[in-house]
Amino acid sequence: MNAPYSPSPDYLADTHEVNNVSRELVNYNMYLQDVALQEALHREGGTLAEQELIEFGSLTGSADYLELGLLANKYPPEFDTHDRFGNRVDLAKFHPAYHQLMKTAIEHGLHASPWTDNRAGAHVIRAAKNILQGQVEAGHGCPITMTFAAVPSIRLQxxxxxxxxxxxxxxxxxxxxxxxxxxxxxxxxxxxxxxxxxxxxxxxxxxxxxxxxxxxxxxxxxxxxxxxxxxxxxxxxxxxxxxxxxxxxxxxxxxxxxxxxxxxxxxxxxxxxxxxxxxxxxxxxxxxxxxxxxxxxRGVRTIIEMVSMTRFDCMVGSSAGQRMAVSQALHHCSIRAAFGKRLIEQPLMQNVLADLILEYEGSLAFSMRMAYALDHRDDTHEDLLVRLGTAVGKYWICKRTPNHAYEAMECMGGSGVMEDSIFPRLYREAPINAIWEGSGNVQCLDVLRAMYKTPAVVHAFFAEIGKAQGKNALLDAFVSQLQQDLQQLADFEYRARDLVDRLALAFQAALLLRHAPDYVSHAFCASRLGQQGQHNYGCLPKNCDLEAIINRAWPENIH
Structure with a gap:
């Protein structure tokens, strides 16, 4: 009788060793990791809240807090029209993770602090906190934003x-x-x-x-x-x-x-x-x-300030989405290697990553500048900037975010489209702000309406852009041509998207030229103002300091 088959232990070995894979981006300080946000907080008047932002950045980057965002979306709200006895209740029920996100947001004043906080820079501080909170989860931001935005309207009564x-x-x-x-x-x-x-x-x-x-x-x-x-x-x-x-x-x-x-x-x-x-x-x-x-x-006039505030929060929320997409892509590419080098060291990947970072830099600068304007609306110039800038910024930043999310997701390769990754959520979230509170066409028509109704908004907008005059020849030429085109009234509505696109780019470029390092601002201008035609991300021209742009967005001491 033959003995039972007993294979050698060598044949029972593991099939492979798990290596060269990424890991979860958790337990990091979202604020300290974001140099551009730190600079914007100080530049736009929120210095007094520096320690608050450091502590809040530690919270929002913690593993347990980031898990709340996943759970709140994994278990969506359920709805009951009636209770079990037949009474009408119209009750939406939420996962505890959602309630914890709401509780944290309200306790940190994201729903109302500019209306009660007498400190300088209240809108700037709130916007900075929203940039962090929004990276964790976007859905709960809707009631937080509406509560915040309702105050100016309710004050009218x-x-x-x-x-x-x-x-x-x-x-x-x-x-x-x-x-x-x-x-x-x-x-x-x-x-x-x-x-x-x-x-x-x-x-x-x-x-x-x-x-x-x-x-x-x-x-x-x-x-x-x-x-x-x-x-x-x-x-x-x-x-x-x-x-x-x-x-x-x-x-x-x-x-x-x-x-x-x-x-x-x-x-x-x-x-x-x-x-x-x-x-x-x-x-x-x-x-x-x-x-x-x-x-x-006069209902539209009554509610228009609420709409203006919600549009501002759309800018901030989409900027937050861009930041999280950038952070995830940088994190992955700093770990994953291919063809003998980490992805973050590969020239073509550096081109893509740096381009994604530039997009966020422009979005953040625009959003935080509008926050400063909200803090100083008693100044005529700042009030005029709010009236035009929120429509321009809401249109442009929110419009740019979906493709930004996709491109960052592609940096992850196949793992980026897995439902247990954050990217499917970021990608599905990305179009929401572009549509909510008026889609792209509505924003462009509102820009034209404001220009017709109050021509002073145009002068204020270009006065702000003019503060960067002479700093970059591309911007100077771009602005000159834009001003000429704005004088041509024929087919104005038909050309609205093109004009608003260029208003946004000129504003972002001017802010970066004034406040960002030269390697950021000049790369932005060269890629957004100097190239003809439309390009995908990752088509930055020669002579851009890609490593400097990447290191600024992903400080070496963080990872």
């Missing part, structure tokens, strides 16, 4: 502001679905978009009927629908509805003044390709109570 602003600006996160007299802090949402109108809100059909007296601060009943209402777990919403005198703005709470649930009924949560952790909804108002905010018939 002092009687409502007296009740609501202390709760809005509170640094206590209270997610309970209860009337506001039981709350320690509230969040505010927004409802403007209807099926038939989209961005054309004047086509809205939702109606508001006065219960008694008419006008600002008075109670109305709202009847109609909103195709997008963000976000249904908020405690109240700024809503546009038609009265006899035209489109007006209303504050519509989740609960009526008598303690009963307001008949604002959520039909469904939207299934979005990105922004998964955030609950967006479609709703109907079946006689919901709402208080008019501002002047009757």
């Amino acid at each position: 002092p009687d409502l502001a007296k009740t609501w602003l202390p709760l809005i600006t509170s640094r206590i996160y209270d997610p309970r679905n209860v009337p506001i007299d039981q709350k320690q802090g509230v969040t505010i949402g927004m409802g403007m978009t209807e099926k038939q109108g989209g961005s054309d809100v004047r086509a809205n059909t939702t109606k508001a009927y006065a219960v008694g007296a008419e006008g600002g601060g008075q109670l109305y009943k709202i009847v109609g629908h909103k195709f997008f209402l963000s976000a249904p777990m908020c405690d109240a919403f700024l809503v546009l509805a038609q009265t006899q005198r035209g489109l007006s703005c209303f504050l519509v709470p989740r609960w009526q003044s008598n303690g009963q649930k307001n008949p604002l009924q959520v039909l469904r949560l939207k299934r979005k390709m990105g922004n998964v952790s955030n609950a967006s909804s479609e709703v109907e108002f079946r006689g919901a109570e709402g208080w008019m905010v501002g002047e009757e018939g």
